[in-house]
Amino acid sequence: MNKLLDLQQKADEYLVVNPAALQILLQMQINCLRLQQSLLAAANTCGCAKLGTDKLPLPENADWKQLKALPTGDDLTKLCPNCRLELQERLGALLFYAAALANTLNFDLTEICDREIDKLDLLGYFMMQ
Numbered sequence: 001m002n003k004l005l006d007l008q009q010k011a012d013e014y015l016v017v018n019p020a021a022l023q024i025l026l027q028m029q030i031n032c033l034r035l036q037q038s039l040l041a042a043a044n045t046c047g048c049a050k051l052g053t054d055k056l057p058l059p060e061n062a063d064w065k066q067l068k069a070l071p072t073g074d075d076l077t078k079l080c081p082n083c084r085l086e087l088q089e090r091l092g093a094l095l096f097y098a099a100a101l102a103n104t105l106n107f108d109l110t111e112i113c114d115r116e117i118d119k120l121d122l123l124g125y126f127m128m129q
């Protein structure tokens with residue numbers, strides 16, 4: 001079963017209130033903020049996560065593989081079960097609204113995902129800015 005297609009069909013089936021594109025975008029932003037809030041709570045309230053905030057030095061003449069191996073300063077390997085579940089639920093909500101937006105735009109989420117994977121394979125390593 002194609003899980004992206006299944007999610008897109010469920011979003012179409014169950015989202016009946018405010019299915020307008022701008023409302024869905026707003027819900028995505030709200031849920032993105034909730035995800036950030038949950039990650040910050042894991043670090044600052046629970047203490048099961050460590051978020052690196054220091055500027056990390058970038059070595060000159062490093063290749064992509066060396067850059068990828070640099071530590072981020074984060075330690076998310078010790079998430080407690082509660083924080084882990086909450087972060088998964090927040091991320092799931094984002095996926096739901098992405099599926100709902102794809103429905104509103106009459107896009108196929110599986111096709112979008114395939115295209116993104118092809119793009120990544122073509123471009124290779126990239127750095128977030």
Ligand SMILES: [Zn+2]
Nearest residue numbers: 046048080083
């Ligand atoms: Zn925790």
